[in-house]
Amino acid sequence: MKKTLMAGLLSALFASSASAFDAFVIRDIRVEGLQRTEAGTVFNYLPVKTGETMTDEKASQAIKALFATGFFKDVRIEIEGDALVVIVEERPAIASIDFVGMKAFDKDQLRKALKDVGLAESRIFDRAMLEKSEQEVKRQYLSKGYYAAKVTATVTPLERNRVGLSFNVEENDVAKIKQINIVGAKVFEEKELLEVFALQEPGWLTWYTKNDQYSKQKLSGDLEALRSFYLDRGYLEFNVESTQVSISPDKQDIYITININEGTQYSVSSVKLAGNLLLPDEEFRKLVKVQPGEIYSREKLTETTKSISDRLGDEGYAFANVNAAPELSKDKREAAFTIFVDPGRRVYVRRINVTGNNKTRDEVIRREIRQMESAWYDGAKINKSRSRVDRLGYFDEVTVETPPVPGTTDQVDVNVNVKEKPTGSLMLGAGFSSTEKLVLSTSINQQNLFGSGKSLGLQVNTSKVNKVYSVSFTDPYYTVDGVSRGFDFYRRTTNTNNLNYIATYDISSIGGGVRYGIPIGEDDTIALGASVDSTSLDLTSTSPQIYQDFVAANGSKFNTLVGSAGWVKDTVDSRIFPTKGYMQRVFGEMGLPGANLKYYRANYQYQRFWPVTRSVTFMLNGEVGVAGGYGSKDLPFWKNFYAGGIGSVRGYEGSTLGPRDVTTDNSLGGTRRLVGGAELLFAMPGMGQDKSVRPSVFLDAGQVWGKEQKVSLSDLRYSVGVALAWTSPMGPLKFSLAKPFKNKPEDRLQRLQFQMGTTF
Incomplete structure (x- = not known):
């Protein structure tokens, strides 16, 4: 005698309201309808085993658990005597993913992006995931400025319970920056300010640089470049009030408006050094690029703090902290700076590690390194080492990092990483x-x-x-x-x-x-x-x-x-x-x-x-x-x-x-x-x-x-x-x-x- 206990998820949801069968002891479990999925997978998800008592509640849990795997679009449970029969209908597998009308992207690169969101060949097809993938393809096009791009996904059933996915793309033209406006600029002409921007209105070389294509990251960089432009010329209170980015109805032209407040120009009234000055004051003074009476420049102030930090690094203080604090006199339009110096602890080099040299022998690189292991950290010698390794001409790139040794406060490692090139x-x-x-x-x-x-x-x-x-x-x-x-x-x-x-x-x-x-x-x-x-x-x-x-x-x-x-x-x-x-x-x-x-x-x-x-x-x-x-x-x-x-x-x-x-x-x-x-x-x-x-x-x-x-x-x-x-x-x-x-x-x-x- 065969009796259907539950059919589909709907029955599972309402199973608690009415008992569909009397509890019984399971003597056998069979699984029917499998094509690709192993029977062991189903057994792993079932909340009951042979020898246990089957109840309404456990049946509901079993159906929910099997649906949750995402492998099946229908699940039924039947009983034949004291045997439990699990009947499933598998979801189709993705046989292929293709892109029609795509020119802006490499197809393999986009397949990798879709794999990251869960859609890939040989995986189980999920229509909800298809919609998410369609949005991912659109997002990729938006990131390249194709705001008018249209993406439509189609599903084609294939034999052996498989489907082929196709993303049909109508790319249209890339949206170009039609105009960039800077509102609030009074001291400098807008043309001069726009010269510091990477984003540009279309010009004779923008077909190659792509700088006439809007990018949120580029705009952020341009705003920081604009801020540096003003700060390097003494406008300490400069501020970007707001930015607006709008697109034309045909999604071909982009308009950028930046509202700024220039503030007033400040000069330097005084520069003081404070903190733990390990070296003679005269030596530190030689490194100070900001002088009283000059127009304030953040570039010079940054160069000053870096020079002091590097000089302390030459003495073994790898983690020196040098900061400049301003005191503004708005009436006089002057700024007084106090440079606080905290050298920290003197450190030494525990180990020098060389990586990336698959062909070049370690000794070829190490004999160019002027910093010694177990010696005090010396920033000048480390910079010289990097330069000498680079000057060998064997490497496309040479980087040197000095991470602290975990668990210590006075040790660092020197990690020299090279990227080899054909020699x-x-x-x-x-x-x-x-x-x-x-x-x-x-x-x-x-x-x-x-x-x-x-x-x-x-x-x-x-x-x-x-x-x-x-x-x-x-x-x-x-x-x-x-x-x-x-x-x-x-x-x-x-x-x-x-x-x-x-x-x-x-x-x-x-x-x-x-x-x-x-x-x-x-x-x-x-x-x-x-x-x-x-x-x-x-x-x-x-x-x-x-x-x-x-x-x-x-x-x-x-x-x-x-x-x-x-x-x-x-x-x-x-x-x-x-x-x-x-x-x-x-x-x-x-x-x-x-x-x-x-x-x-x-x-x-x-x-x-x-x-x-x-x-x-x-x-x-x-x-x-x-x-x-x-x-x-x-x-x-x-x-x-x-x-x-x-x-x-x-x-x-x-x-x-x-x-x-x-x-x-x-x-x-x-x-x-x-x-x-x-x-x-x-x-x-x-x-x-x-x-x-x-x-x-x-x-x-x-x-x-x-x-x-x-x-x-x-x-x-x-x-x-x-x-x-x-x-x-x-x-x-x-x-x-x-x-x-x-x-x-x-x-x-x-x-x-x-x-x-x-x-x-």
Whole structure:
């Protein structure tokens, strides 16, 4: 005899009002209707087991428990004698999720977002969850400014109790900021204030930056930037009264209105230091950037508190607390500041941890760290450590954190985290010219060989002009004190007959040498080297007369012992994305006495970076080169200086500036070289802290003079232009578009130049 005790949830809800059956002892439990769900799952949720007494109350609890799993859309309980039969109808499973008409998002990325709210393939279909997911898709579109987007979800039944979900999207156009109004600005023009905003009205570059698309986060950042603008100019009582964001009826235009109260401008009446001043008062005073009588600037005050905190950090007080409290005199429009200094406890470093270096060995990083374990915390040494690790050039990003050790008050750990980048490179140099069309050169270099910090380079160039086979190896820590040693071996052949702009000659050289780098300070290194070179020279009938005169006087085969020496001081903070510091380098080489080539070459370079803002850096670069012969010998003409092209004066063909042969009009190079330039480097708009792309605007200048020519600045050639450096997934790429000026008709111009490579 079969008896249906309860059917569906409705019966379960009212089961307590009327008894549907007499209580009985369960001898068997069966489950029917399952397709995907395991029977054990049902047994786990049932509040009764075999051998127990089944009652109305337990039946109601069983149905509620099974419905609560979300696996079933109907549940019935029947009895057959002393057996309990649970009959279920499963909800369908989601077989697929698709998006139709979607262009603004990556579909896989959106599937992941839906999975976070509970909707994913192979999961049980729940219509309530479908509505929630539909709202999530709309929210994703709203976050990108698609306020007119329409999202409709459809459910398609499939075989084997499955469904396919499809989100049909009508994206429409992105809503753009039509107007930004600042109400209440009296001291500054609205145009000047809007320049500090990231959000902008549509302009010529906003198609790329997307800054004409409204974002709540960007607006919050802009309001803080506006506040900083006023506070840095003395308006201590500045306040944003309200903001209104409205959208047009067609949901295409957004209007932003910001109401502000500027207040009055305050000057600084006095600055006092108070608290536990561990260092002499005079030393603290040097760090104070805010001076009495000046207009108040929050930027200067923040710089002051940070400088004091950093200085205490250099003495081991890692958790120093420095705060400035103002006292306002509204009648006089003056503010008096008291800077309270609380150094806290002096701490020392328990452990230095290095993470993120999957390939690079720990020792390569640790030998650059100047902070020692078990020593007093030193903020300057920690900053220097981060800079030295960054300057290795092996990492895209280097971060240093100093968390306190749990359970202690006087210990910290130093956590150095690096993000490795490919350090091997296959470089291709390329340029366009009217004479040679596309010119290519190649080289292979591995800067971090097997993660050891050693570098190995191989250059192979088999062009018609230059045939180069060279190998170089450098061990930056040949000794534990940081003395480096390197070896170079090369075979070079140059035949300029195929060039229309350089004087013709054919030269072949083979040689090798050793070089050492000796550190004499934290940022100073002396370089010493010696090499042996064997060169043979061959001229043609079209070679310049001065070349033929050199061969007549000195012969065409030369064996030379070359000595080199140099000094480098490098304080630049990063190899990848420099923002501050300078590099000063002097280098010279000489054909040593006893050989048939007696010459010298000396070069001096100075390069400096200044941070203008967080995203803008100003760079100056200058180079001077001098060369000549000694002991009645002339400078070998293949040791001449050249200029023009990427690396010297952009906008001019490579190596074409300077003296020309009067017969062929080809470049001869010179004995003196002057190159310089200024460049404004930017972070790529819209890319946040991404350091892989760096555009710039530049001014280049330079020239080369021959032995008999007088050096005159009026001979300098100039160019201005834009450039782009990109560490792309394919490798480093440099691009420049230049406009030469103060050039002469005989100059060879090359406005578009680029260099590209691939990394491994």
